[in-house]
Amino acid sequence: MPELPEVETFRRFTERYALHVPVTDVRVFKPKILENTTELALEQALIGRCLLETRRVGKHLLVRIGSPSEIASSEMKSREMAPPLDLGWLFLHFGMTGFLSYERDGQSVVNAYGNPALPNAHIRVQLALADGGLFNFHEQRMFGKLGLTTDAAAYFQARKLGPDALTVDRETFVAALQKRKGQLKPALMDQSLVAGVGNVYADEALYQCGLHPGRQASGLSAKEVTALHQQVVDVLQRTVAVAADRDQLPAHYMLHQRHPKAVCPSGGHPLSIASFGGRTTYFCPVCQS
DNA sequence: CCACATGTTCATTT
DNA sequence: AAAATGAACATGTG
Incomplete structure (x- = not known):
């Protein structure tokens, strides 16, 4: 399912539920889903930090990692503060069967796109957030990938992605x-x-x-x-x-x-x-x- | 048992 | 070099 519209929906879902709340824990249930990283490296990159913004090209989703005190960039420009610390990006690719979910207070489970009765199965990586929310990356068939990259532009270039199909002129x-x-x-x-x-x-x-x-x-x-x-x-x-x-x-x-x-x-x-x-x-x- | 499934990558062939 | 082809990857469903 995850073609561009699905991944764009995941991007918006991430913006809605996972930004600006400190990450308190990272749980990797299937290390095989990780690309060039480890559970330990993810913990070091994410715990105590926040997800701050998202970027998508084609079917690839990137989420920027920053410090909790970092404020919105427009606000920052107006105050001429120091540039944000470069803490890199989390990247997600959803393969054939990947999707996101979010749950909080034990009950409420929200899925990234119209599939109301998805089981809580196939969670491969889970981020626990300071507000009690759980942000889940599901991938039944394991073709998806999750990892870290320091440079968003280099990430897209390395995958030889053409212009995004949603906005190509x-x-x-x-x-x-x-x-x-x-x-x-x-x-x-x-x-x-x-x-x-x-x-x-x-x-x-x-x-x-x-x-x-x-x-x-x-x-x-x-x-x-x-x-x-x-x-x-x-x-x-x-x-x-x-x-x-x-x-x-x-x-x-x-x-x-x-x-x-x-x-x-x-x-x-x-x-x-x-x-x-x-x-x-x-x-x-x-x-x- | 078999065929097939929304994606990407790699080797081989044209 | 570009493009096509087929396999591989992992797992589930019909």
Whole structure:
């Protein structure tokens, strides 16, 4: 599930529940989820500190670690205080099944996106906060990662992420596709071309503008590539707007049909299920060409 | 038992 | 060099 809209929802969730409260404890239940760090290093980096701000590119979420006394940067500028101590960033990647939850006072459990009855299982890392809150990173399938980095820009660069798909401008998007040899679907999913589009929303954007996933990326007309840019951004923005709860997306969205009996929301024809770029791809052979 | 699942990375081939 | 392909990773579901 975690493509760009889900991770953006996690980012907002983190902002809402976990910022500006000192961390009192770090519990790692599955060390394998850690990338180039240890439980001890996380404890040293986090305990007694606060999470202060978040940043997201594509499907990657970074959370800045700072001292509890550090105040908001706008306030700081106006008072011309010393620059904040560089305490680095926590990074999270959600793999195939990752998500966040928060609980407090024993009962209230809030999940990062529409999944009301999630069990308390598969918590891999838990941050205990000074207000009694517990901030949980879940990852059933263990493809996700959590770790520390000192430099946010270097973190994104090392992963060769292209411009974020939620805000990529038309000129950049068009230029990237025009020089791309190969099929549309793999191009959209290439995180170095545009960051954040995964299997489901790639299919949706292609469906919404009537483009076949196997089309040559560089072979689109100006009109087609403009429409594709618009749909990529629109599909992602709409999904962010409903906090990545797919049940709230329009009925004419094709992602509701990802099952063997799938039919086109606009004509009722059976959808084709094929492999592009090594991923299962749903598309309408009538509407998309 | 098998096939398949939203992601990324790596090796191999074209 | 770029792009495609397939495997691997770990775990659960149908």
